Amino acid sequence: MSWFNRKKSVENLCHICGEKQLPEHPATLRLTVQDGVAEMLVCDECADFFDKSAEVLKGKKNEQPV
Numbered sequence: 001m002s003w004f005n006r007k008k009s010v011e012n013l014c015h016i017c018g019e020k021q022l023p024e025h026p027a028t029l030r031l032t033v034q035d036g037v038a039e040m041l042v043c044d045e046c047a048d049f050f051d052k053s054a055e056v057l058k059g060k061k062n063e064q065p066v
Contacts, residue, residue, distance in 0.1 A: 015040035 014020045016029070020043040027047035029040045042050070 014043035014046055016042050016046040020045065 012022050014022060014026075022041055022043060026041040026043065029042050029047070029050060031038045031040075
């Protein structure tokens with residue numbers, strides 16, 4: 001296997017976990033950073049994790065401080 005073929009397979013990995021292959025239509029994670037918006041392609045498991053994390057954080061915004 002040449003270096004070029006290995007690089008191709010690495011580019012098709014999830015940008016978050018780096019372990020799973022991206023599906024045919026991967027989810028896009030958009031983060032606001034200092035220089036603008038960063039976009040990363042993520043696998044289904046990482047997308048679910050960030051989706052559930054966002055739901056938890058939304059719930060905490062609505063709670064009144066004690």
